[in-house]
Amino acid sequence: MENDQEKIHKTGTKLSLEDLRKVFDKAGLRLTHQRIMIYNAIMEAKDHPSAEALYERLKKEVPTMSLDTVYRTLATLEYLGLIKRVQVFDYIRFEPDLSRHHHFVCKICKKIIDVKWPQFDSLTLPKEINLLGKVLDHQVEIRGICKECLCKKEETKTT
Ligand SMILES: [Zn+2]
Ligand SMILES: [Zn+2]
CATH class of the missing domain: 1.10.10.10 (Winged helix-like DNA-binding domain superfamily/Winged helix DNA-binding domain)
Known part of the structure; x- marks a missing residue:
């Protein structure tokens, strides 16, 4: 196994x-x-x-x-x-993708888009974290509004 x-x-x-x-x-x-x-x-x-x-x-x-x-x-x-x-x-x-990646999450439609961020992945975590416990994984969740939702917002503004 x-x-x-x-x-x-x-x-x-x-x-x-x-x-x-x-x-x-x-x-x-x-x-x-x-x-x-x-x-x-x-x-x-x-x-x-x-x-x-x-x-x-x-x-x-x-x-x-x-x-x-x-x-x-x-x-x-x-x-x-x-x-x-x-x-x-x-x-x-x-999700099926088990490789290290991060997520961009749209606040409006709740869509999740994969983000690769090698610079972040190679960062060393602060030493103090070891006092809290053992780190198994770390991932960034970037929250925002996706392109599609931004376009829709623009459309409603102009009509
Ligand atoms: Zn969206
Ligand atoms: Zn993902």
């Missing part, structure tokens, strides 16, 4: 069906058809969807899919280290 988990964390790329089955087998979990569908959908999503948004996409293809299955499968995938949970404002969203 350790090695597989490490490999996955480093890459964050979509696993082959065979590798996905190995991860589920090792955890003693059953890889059902619906779980595969949900895995594929979240790995292909670039927009940090919520469980509800993913459910809306999936139910067109799989009408028997329930929102509860989507919720539970996303929680399982997160537990297995295959995807990440992102919380912005009061919303829980999910």
Whole structure:
């Protein structure tokens, strides 16, 4: 499990069906058809969807899919280290990209856009942080208004 988990964390790329089955087998979990569908959908999503948004996409293809299955499968995938949970404002969203990155979050439409920031990543954290506890990860959340929402604002101003 350790090695597989490490490999996955480093890459964050979509696993082959065979590798996905190995991860589920090792955890003693059953890889059902619906779980595969949900895995594929979240790995292909670039927009940090919520469980509800993913459910809306999936139910067109799989009408028997329930929102509860989507919720539970996303929680399982997160537990297995295959995807990440992102919380912005009061919303829980999910993303497949496990590589180090930051988020630009639109205050209006709640869109999350990935931001690469290597200069930040190479900074040394203040020493005092060690007094607070052990750092596992650090990420910047940049809040603002996205381009689309800015354009809409401009439009309403001129009409
Ligand atoms: Zn926006
Ligand atoms: Zn992201």
